[in-house]
Amino acid sequence: MAVRTEKWFVAGKRADFKAIGEKYGIDQVTARIIRNRDIMDDAQIAAYLHPDLSHLHSPHLMKDMDRLAQILHQKILDQKRIRIIGDYDVDGVQSTYILLKGIRRAGGIVSAVIPDRMEDGYGINRDLIAKAKDDGEDTIITCDNGIAAIEAIAYGKELGMTILVTDHHDIPYQEEQGVRTCLKSSADAIVNPKQEECRYPFDGICGAAVAFKAVQALYEECGIPQTEAMEFLENAAFATVCDVMDLKDENRILVKYGLEQMRHTNNKGLTALMHQKEVNPQSLSVYHLGFVLGPCLNASGRLDHAYRSLNLLLAEEESDAVSLAAEITDLNDERKRMTEEGVNAALDLIREKRLDQDKVMMIYLPGLHESLAGLVAGNIKERYHRPVFVMTDSKEGVKGSGRSIEAYSMYEELCKCRELFLKFGGHPMAAGFTLLEGKVDTFVSQMNHNATLTEEDLIPKVHIDVPMPLSYVTQHLIEEFKLLEPFGKGNAKPVFADKNIRVKDKRIVGKNQNVGKLTLEDAAGRRYPAVYFGDVLEFFGFLEQKDVISIVYYPEINRYMGREEIQFVISGYC
Numbered sequence: 001m002a003v004r005t006e007k008w009f010v011a012g013k014r015a016d017f018k019a020i021g022e023k024y025g026i027d028q029v030t031a032r033i034i035r036n037r038d039i040m041d042d043a044q045i046a047a048y049l050h051p052d053l054s055h056l057h058s059p060h061l062m063k064d065m066d067r068l069a070q071i072l073h074q075k076i077l078d079q080k081r082i083r084i085i086g087d088y089d090v091d092g093v094q095s096t097y098i099l100l101k102g103i104r105r106a107g108g109i110v111s112a113v114i115p116d117r118m119e120d121g122y123g124i125n126r127d128l129i130a131k132a133k134d135d136g137e138d139t140i141i142t143c144d145n146g147i148a149a150i151e152a153i154a155y156g157k158e159l160g161m162t163i164l165v166t167d168h169h170d171i172p173y174q175e176e177q178g179v180r181t182c183l184k185s186s187a188d189a190i191v192n193p194k195q196e197e198c199r200y201p202f203d204g205i206c207g208a209a210v211a212f213k214a215v216q217a218l219y220e221e222c223g224i225p226q227t228e229a230m231e232f233l234e235n236a237a238f239a240t241v242c243d244v245m246d247l248k249d250e251n252r253i254l255v256k257y258g259l260e261q262m263r264h265t266n267n268k269g270l271t272a273l274m275h276q277k278e279v280n281p282q283s284l285s286v287y288h289l290g291f292v293l294g295p296c297l298n299a300s301g302r303l304d305h306a307y308r309s310l311n312l313l314l315a316e317e318e319s320d321a322v323s324l325a326a327e328i329t330d331l332n333d334e335r336k337r338m339t340e341e342g343v344n345a346a347l348d349l350i351r352e353k354r355l356d357q358d359k360v361m362m363i364y365l366p367g368l369h370e371s372l373a374g375l376v377a378g379n380i381k382e383r384y385h386r387p388v389f390v391m392t393d394s395k396e397g398v399k400g401s402g403r404s405i406e407a408y409s410m411y412e413e414l415c416k417c418r419e420l421f422l423k424f425g426g427h428p429m430a431a432g433f434t435l436l437e438g439k440v441d442t443f444v445s446q447m448n449h450n451a452t453l454t455e456e457d458l459i460p461k462v463h464i465d466v467p468m469p470l471s472y473v474t475q476h477l478i479e480e481f482k483l484l485e486p487f488g489k490g491n492a493k494p495v496f497a498d499k500n501i502r503v504k505d506k507r508i509v510g511k512n513q514n515v516g517k518l519t520l521e522d523a524a525g526r527r528y529p530a531v532y533f534g535d536v537l538e539f540f541g542f543l544e545q546k547d548v549i550s551i552v553y554y555p556e557i558n559r560y561m562g563r564e565e566i567q568f569v570i571s572g573y574c
Helices: 017-026 027-035 040-049 065-077 092-107 126-134 152-157 207-221 226-242 249-262 268-276 288-305 307-314 318-353 370-384 412-417 440-450 476-482 536-543
Strands: 007-010 080-085 109-113 137-141 162-166 172-178 180-184 189-191 363-365 388-392 398-404 421-424 430-435 461-464 496-509 516-519 527-533 548-560 561-571
Touching: 017 027, 017 040, 027 040, 027 288, 027 476, 065 080, 065 126, 065 137, 065 162, 065 207, 080 092, 080 126, 092 109, 092 137, 092 207, 092 226, 092 288, 092 307, 092 412, 109 126, 126 152, 137 207, 152 162, 152 421, 162 207, 189 207, 207 226, 207 249, 226 249, 226 288, 268 318, 288 318, 288 370, 307 318, 318 363, 318 370, 363 370, 363 440, 370 388, 370 398, 370 430, 398 412, 412 421, 412 430, 430 516, 476 548, 476 561, 496 536, 516 536
Parallel strands: 007 461, 080 109, 080 137, 137 162, 162 189, 363 388, 527 561
Antiparallel strands: 172 180, 388 398, 398 430, 421 430, 496 516, 496 548, 516 527, 548 561
16 A cells, blocks of 8 residues: 655634634634634624524526426426436435425326436436337436436437436536537526526535425425425435535535434434434434445445335335345445455556556456446545546446546546547546547546646645644533534534644554554643544554654544543544
């Protein structure tokens, strides 16, 4: 494995932290953290500290939303058959669920299709449209896909179908002589906050959030109380976390209130999945959505079919929910095993071909299950801190998936060589594609040739919110940090640092021997319990060479056997 060097930076953003603290009744440390999140004026601070559902943006601000709601309402009145075409990841499944339940509630005759990852690939295509036409469907509405399906939608219009698009992915474009032109399909309505003409104030929402907004607009059009649309808050929140959206603006509101709703959910499938994974609903957090429950929903779309996950959410009988929850958990266990094998194969290839010398790591694993390419890419990206594309053979040709770092927009880079692809799409941080036959070498060469990354870009950076002595931390301060939750991408858990720390005691614990328990001592001789998750042997080896160390950490309250104590979670050291 590559040796990683980190650079630590202390956030230097200035403000009158004492005044902010006094005005809002918070510690100056908390005020610093808020400022570091670029929350500046009084209105922003108040909204951040006390987010409210009333702060959600109106769906009517989104381009074509009213048109979409009006078309759907008329189709429902005319009893026309409506087909939803979703996607096989968590965002796609949750989007499909929201639209299916919402259109049914409005009285629509509606069915849902989720493409098979292996057979259909991503998003709406000619075959799915032709099948919908043969089935007697009048209208197609997409969710979490469709913005780039220009040719497929043109085909649907030729067949006389009504096509509605709800999506959140980047808008496709072509560039000639430095001039960029956005591409647009012939769909009857296109709802995507990333459209240039869209005046929606926040374009960072996921596909399920767009679907949630669409149901809000539809219910208003149909005279259904808006309170009923709020049942889908938990689905939008779940997808927001799993699609790794920035927890800013209304995303933070969706996730905060969605988590609260999920803790008392009426959804039998979600309840069964939490029980299967031994997640206490009252302790449900962003972590559980992103790393425990979400991967199970994803696993069915990867190794079987996403209908299992959709049916879990739709389950009306507890016995069905329990059975489906067990099935997708087993699939996720198998997915974990296969992913580990893929990562090991990737690491072998990196060592063999010295791919770690490239600024963009292009890894071709012909035998890898195509659904795992993104997971393997993400794992390698975390190890080497550089953009990673993993490619594998499929029925359509060579499929690939990429995961990126902040300094490299993956979607933008793919657009520069669009002529090599049968299809592609994605975000700055993640993208997928299908290559034309025989174009792997050209693609590899072109991506590295185009890369403008500097050595500085490839060094992981740790941004420290506040250099804070361990002695400053109190239980009250830790409780106050809950005002800043939920934490995740775009609203990172605060990072603190202290120096001149001695380690007085250390031991390895845990079922897998992957947890370090330590006793820390500061310069004044005060001692504190601490814990480290990661490569414990490497950390302990480092400690053998040092008398004092610096640490980055986050404080938490450890509750055990009726006792409470402050514990420091170490996330970095030097």
